[in-house]
Amino acid sequence: MLDPIARLRRFNRVVTREIGALDTSYLGRGRPLGVARVLHLVKPGGTDVAELRLRLGLDTGLLSRILRGLKNEGLIHLATDPADRRRRIVRLTPEGQAEWQIYDQLGYAKAQAVFDRAGTRQQALIDAMDLIATVMLQDQVEIRDADPDDPAALACVGAYYRLLMETFPDFTPDMFPLPLPDATRCRPPLGACLVAWSDDLPVGCVSLRPLGNGVAEVKRLWVDPVARGQGLARRLMRSIETRAVAQGFTDLRLDSHTDLAPAIALYRNDGWVEIAPYTGYPANIWMAKRLRPRQHFSPPQHFR
Amino acid sequence: MLDPIARLRRFNRVVTREIGALDTSYLGRGRPLGVARVLHLVKPGGTDVAELRLRLGLDTGLLSRILRGLKNEGLIHLATDPADRRRRIVRLTPEGQAEWQIYDQLGYAKAQAVFDRAGTRQQALIDAMDLIATVMLQDQVEIRDADPDDPAALACVGAYYRLLMETFPDFTPDMFPLPLPDATRCRPPLGACLVAWSDDLPVGCVSLRPLGNGVAEVKRLWVDPVARGQGLARRLMRSIETRAVAQGFTDLRLDSHTDLAPAIALYRNDGWVEIAPYTGYPANIWMAKRLRPRQHFSPPQHFR
């Protein structure tokens, strides 16, 4: 049992059993598992049928049948999507919401039991789970706009500040107020705030803040340790640059610290050049990048 | 998504999908998944039916049916266990072995693909998987006798030596020869070697070595980091003490180092007392425990 593959298989076996047990907690409500899972996947605002099918990997026929059953039970109702009237949106009725709550609590209790067993190693267990899930989802990380005051964005920024405080012992919590005092400037149309998502876990962020005169500043680039080594920082930088172009900026700035070597290397590699100081302590390196407006070229036909 | 429970659920969702994909790699050989899993769980030396049932959590009837099917396909044959003729042992026929190999390779390839995606974080991924599997199996850790030259025992001892070298920088690899020079003395009837198993991962060990005159020495107590915090070290110590009593020893000794504080605390707590040095460098603390022969008491009837 020294072989990694054998260990993955052990993980496999154990987790299949255990996760199965977590799932079967949904039983005992007189409904088969598949039905319960579908019901529990309907979001408060309603979910469209295609999304359910995608997330559960079900055949149209099967899902249709399940939905019909739930409808007959009076737990959901189906409405056509006004935007595309072929599509249908599933919504919970009040009775459906009550059932949903019950399933939610059942799952919660089971999950709690798993953590209880971990004893002192809860944090380690959570980290391990995040790592595995993130590795398995790594080609599905999505970068989306976020409000600077959104909990996910704040969680990222908070983690970033914690990282800074670990790296630079003379940084103190009061240097990092949350919520952000510059939230308004980091929100469109003035600036931007992007968050990278792995499923529903935020694993990275970056913000853009106007300095005036067509110049903007890139701030708070952060990638969760569980998501490192996948080029996510680069993706975030590219995204924020594209966004800056779209918002009409012509030049970018950033300040950083030479102790953060991998970040500096990334910037240089991406065309940033060192410039004279434009901020003070604690930064010790300042960089800039000239943006080129998007070129409207028409690719030859065979490029599609 | 800051909530641990939500993160467990994410893990859940992702792993179910991914592990499902790993499993379904067993399909495509014209056999349902359950059947393939059973076939692949049969060990080269043969596996008894009860073990299959236990590991897959199947009903007797279902497993029986599956085995009948495999037998009709000519992949296995069933023999009665000579030790207990109610039990039956499943063995692969040559054709069965060929099929087994194919499944093994399919699984191997899929597993390899998972690790490939992990890139530089393979070791972290393996550690995370071990941790999760071990937490989930924590009340199922079994302590069994092992031969000191068995690969599992050597793996544990090797990990123990690595731990020592990390803790004490002046220790060098040549101080720890493998295989063990004292293997014979650590093997019954002279001594003992115990290994703790979590499923098929060895997660701890301890050895017993005779010193003569009814005295034995406890050596190489080690618990894998993924299995710490569950009282496994104590279980190993208790097991080795029971074993020492059974083998007729009346006194135990051990040498250790005060830098290994938790271990020393454990020994003290378990009735070990400090004694005068009986070995030299690198030890700096020596302890002993007087064993009380097993008491043959008959519990009152209602104790069952």
Add this chain to the structure above:
DNA sequence: CCTAATACCTGACCAATGTCAGCTAAATTA
């Protein structure tokens, strides 16, 4: 020796799941 428990087999049954061809309605494209 008799009784109880254990290990496994057998056949019957059922619910859940998956698959498929064919259908309607709406949207998209040419």
Add this chain to the structure above:
DNA sequence: TAATTTAGCTGACATTGGTCAGGTATTAGG
């Protein structure tokens, strides 16, 4: 406008996995 594609529904069917009552052979306990 007609043809094609997309989203979803329906009914029929097969397979799978799971359960159960009842059976045999063997072992364990008193």
